[in-house]
Amino acid sequence: MSNIRDAKIVIIGGGAVGCGTAYQLALAGETDVLVLEKEPSVAAVTSAQAAGLVGQVRTTLERTQIAMRSVKTFSELQKDPKTNPTWRQVGSLRVALNEPRVEEFGRMKAVADRAGLEAELITPKAAEARWPGMNFSMARAIIWCPTDGYLQPYDLTASYSAQSSRRGVRFSLNTAAQQILIKDGRVTGVVTDKGTIQCETVINAAGAHAFHVAKLVGLELPLVPVRHEYFISVPCDGLAPEYPVIRIPDVSLYLRTDVNALLLGGWEPNPLHTDPRKYALGGNPPGIQPDWDVLAKFAVDLVPQFPKAADLGVRSVFKGWPTFTPDGRFVIGPTQRVKGFVMAGGCNAHGVSGSAGIGHHVVESMLESSPSPYVRSLSPDRFLNSSWTWDNAQAGASRIYAEYYGVSKP
């Protein structure tokens, strides 16, 4: 491919995070950027398997702001009639079934108010008007966020890619990074199966291979791929794509409509995880078979709110290995160890929805002379300066996954 030319910045990985970062770099005026993707298409592996839910109501101000930035970006991208993320701003309903959760909702509402995010507590009756057929009678509290919604992850990534191409960013598909060249403690280039590229900066957005790419420069990071699955049902009468996204954290479920079907997923306890040391940079994480015990439990757990869930056939199972970190925080920014090496990973299943905000933080970490304390706190160096073992990293990452919808501490 003719796109293989030297570049100032090389991004390894053409998923939502890699392309989202390319887009933010382009917006910041950095257009001498080359994105390498080993697959024939962007968003070919984990990103396209994502559910595409975008939620802004969070327990911390920083995470709320990241999500708000993402929403702003999606709305901007949606204006392009030719390539857009199919962003549907249908709003979201977050449902509390017990008292600790009600208290947490109070805190989330306060964070939303501070961030200037529109969110209100509404009655079960008001929620039912927004999502007919769903039984909200056991809800103890419901947060309605009108600017939330969902998008198509592949479309989003393609949209980032189109917008950044227009600004001069280059994409080289079917191109696998194999080595990173370092001289005097600085990144000087990337060796690929299509040739060697000279560059000043490498951004690691390699998803389930981010561990291996970091290893190329001698960094060992606890990036743990954890299996996630959800399903789309057969068509179901009475569902419309305009219905809001629903999260029921007390039973660890999320759902939305997909055309006229139900998309249902959740965060099961004791998730399957894998050890990235077991496969190589040129290899793949283990194949995933649908785990019917897990998927069936999602449906069973939804029955009290939506009895039809008991009988809805499964049309397709989506599955992937999003990477989790033992502290549940992103791994973003440069490392002190090797100049010019920047992380954009460990997204804890927020890669797609957070991509715009994450991309922005990556750019901030690279270009700002004094990045915010929050961005600095995401540095990969936190794992280099502290001792950790793979056993506790995997246990920690699994816990973060299983408690994705856990009640946050006050």
Added chain:
Amino acid sequence: MRILIVCEHVGKGIRLGSRSALAFANAVGEHYQGSVECLLLGHSMGEAASDAAAYAPVLVADHPALANPVADRHARVIADLVRQRGYDLVAAAATTFAKDILPRAAGMLGGAMASEVIGHEFRDGRLCFRRPLFAGAIVATVGLRGTPQFVTVRPSAYAPAHPRSERCRVTSVAVDPATLPMRTEFEASQSKLSSRPDVTEARVVVSGGRAFKSAEDFERLVGGLADKLHAATGSSRALVDAGITPNAFQVGQTGKVVAPDLYVALGISGAVQHLAGMKNSKTIVAINSDPEAPIFEVADYGLVGDVYELVPQWIARLNGK
């Protein structure tokens, strides 16, 4: 092994799906050195019977009471015939017609049934069937206990049978209306007037993606080209989502999985979910304005350009202009 294929027919001939069922029967029949016959049920089926005779010996059950697909009558005729003539295996294409009728006939005879079969194999001499469960997420291999066995076969799983070198005989079978259950009366049939084949059955599929901005444009360009190529129409998820095409058109991971001889992808970028539904097509032709679109990775022939400009030219060329 005696095998009977229940053929569906439309006017002049048998449906393409029934030819796939015949291909399945030929493969099984060959293995057991058995015989294959086909059965046409209906009224005034001269041309269809003559078409069917190109593929296998034909039994024609012709009676005004069978003019419309009323399940209990058709099932009774099939069950009586199977009992009298001792068929071991009865198969049909997995269509709405067969789904209604075959299980009923199987029940009348205390037979065993496997539906939606996508493949077969012989295990220690025993015929086993592969059938998808959970929308294809898993494939079960099943054997049937007891006889007769009833099977519906997915048309996309077997290439349609070719005509035999010699024409086969056509035999009429008697239908005694007194034996037929008349509890169901046919009132009316409502169907969308579509001259195009079903997307899973067609040998050529013309599919449109988000480049098409309205249902009218889709019909004029995708539909127009499909008619020239005697093709079915399909679409990407994006158009179904936008309400431009109906659900039944969707090709992809959450839609239909197709493997036609020719798949024409118009204005489809080729997201992995779409590729999952069509990448096994024998020849893929793609038109897209974006030269980097991933559809070109799987396409045998690719053309970079605007479908609004190129498709009318293609249609005009097919019109001989």
